[in-house]
Amino acid sequence: MANILVYTEQRGGEFKSGTLSAVAAAKQLVEKDGGSFSFVVVGQDVGAVADKVKNYGAEKIYLLDSPTLEHPVPDLYAEVVAQTVKAAGATHLLGDASTIAKDFFPRVAAKLGAGMVSEAVEVNGAKSFKRLMWAGNVVASVEVETDLVVATIRGAEFDKAAPADGETPVENMTVDVQPGKCKFVAFEPAVSDRPQLSEASVVVAGGRGLKSAENFEGLLGTLCDLLGGALGATRAVVDSGFVDNDLQIGQTGKIVAPDLYFGIGLSGAIQHLAGMKNSKVIVAINKDEEAPIFSIADYGLVDDLFKTVEPLIAAIREHKTQ
Numbered sequence: 001m002a003n004i005l006v007y008t009e010q011r012g013g014e015f016k017s018g019t020l021s022a023v024a025a026a027k028q029l030v031e032k033d034g035g036s037f038s039f040v041v042v043g044q045d046v047g048a049v050a051d052k053v054k055n056y057g058a059e060k061i062y063l064l065d066s067p068t069l070e071h072p073v074p075d076l077y078a079e080v081v082a083q084t085v086k087a088a089g090a091t092h093l094l095g096d097a098s099t100i101a102k103d104f105f106p107r108v109a110a111k112l113g114a115g116m117v118s119e120a121v122e123v124n125g126a127k128s129f130k131r132l133m134w135a136g137n138v139v140a141s142v143e144v145e146t147d148l149v150v151a152t153i154r155g156a157e158f159d160k161a162a163p164a165d166g167e168t169p170v171e172n173m174t175v176d177v178q179p180g181k182c183k184f185v186a187f188e189p190a191v192s193d194r195p196q197l198s199e200a201s202v203v204v205a206g207g208r209g210l211k212s213a214e215n216f217e218g219l220l221g222t223l224c225d226l227l228g229g230a231l232g233a234t235r236a237v238v239d240s241g242f243v244d245n246d247l248q249i250g251q252t253g254k255i256v257a258p259d260l261y262f263g264i265g266l267s268g269a270i271q272h273l274a275g276m277k278n279s280k281v282i283v284a285i286n287k288d289e290e291a292p293i294f295s296i297a298d299y300g301l302v303d304d305l306f307k308t309v310e311p312l313i314a315a316i317r318e319h320k321t322q
Helices: 018-033 047-052 074-088 099-112 213-227 235-239 305-321
Strands: 002-008 035-043 061-065 092-096 115-125 128-133 138-143 149-153 170-172 202-206 230-233 260-264 281-286 299-302
Touching: 002 018, 002 074, 018 035, 018 092, 018 115, 018 149, 035 047, 035 074, 047 061, 061 074, 074 099, 092 099, 099 115, 099 149, 115 138, 202 213, 213 230, 213 260, 213 305, 230 235, 281 305
Parallel strands: 002 035, 002 092, 035 061, 061 170, 092 149, 115 149, 202 230, 202 260, 260 281, 281 299
Antiparallel strands: 115 128, 128 138
16 A cells, blocks of 8 residues: 655745646546555745645645755755655655656665666556656657665656545654755745746747747736746747746647646647647747648647737737726
């Protein structure tokens, strides 16, 4: 039977929604193999985070609260989470495939001699997962042979878990927290009034067809704000310096699966499609009718974006005033 720990990623007292995708994967494992799952919450003054995940059906919440754990320094987090895995007798450690988890989960696996699966997209069984390779062109089945399984979950491939009845008890863990070789220096977040790209329900993304940073912000930024969405971009746009790299979507950027995705002036290279193809509704605007983005779009418009986006903005504004 599975005894699963789900790492609860948080920032500023709010847990990240990708955690709920890891919970969904944990629940699938429990359905297939029996057992239960628990949360592990790490940080400083994170009791409020534990309170916010009490009603998701977990058996227990392991709370690791210490001033030393204020920042997600990888060797520190790896050590205390590894200690918790041992104390809980866990068979699995799961977490969203975020930047933080990608940093310290392999360290946990190395410390405990466990097999590691990165960015799982499907649960086959207790020790069997599917993951994508070659920008999603190959789906590999991965079998873990060790007693403990460490895995990051690609959140866009799993529906987020819904709240359940009841409340989960919290256990305050006493762990040996020793300063490691890594040291936190500073964190400089991108400041924006728009939603975070990975959390937004609407994403407006653009490609090289926008031609300039001014067009990108002037057209797509306006459309994005009207829809209350997040702004995204292809790698080519980032490399051209139109926008910062934290807006990049794709194989080497962020993975998104919003309710509504606009792909404007982007062709839809396989590397980009790998980061957004699970969006619920995809709208594409491109003057090239052979652009790959149209192969996965729910709605496609073959036209010049400079002739179509402004009328679209005007129509949305008119609708919002009615």
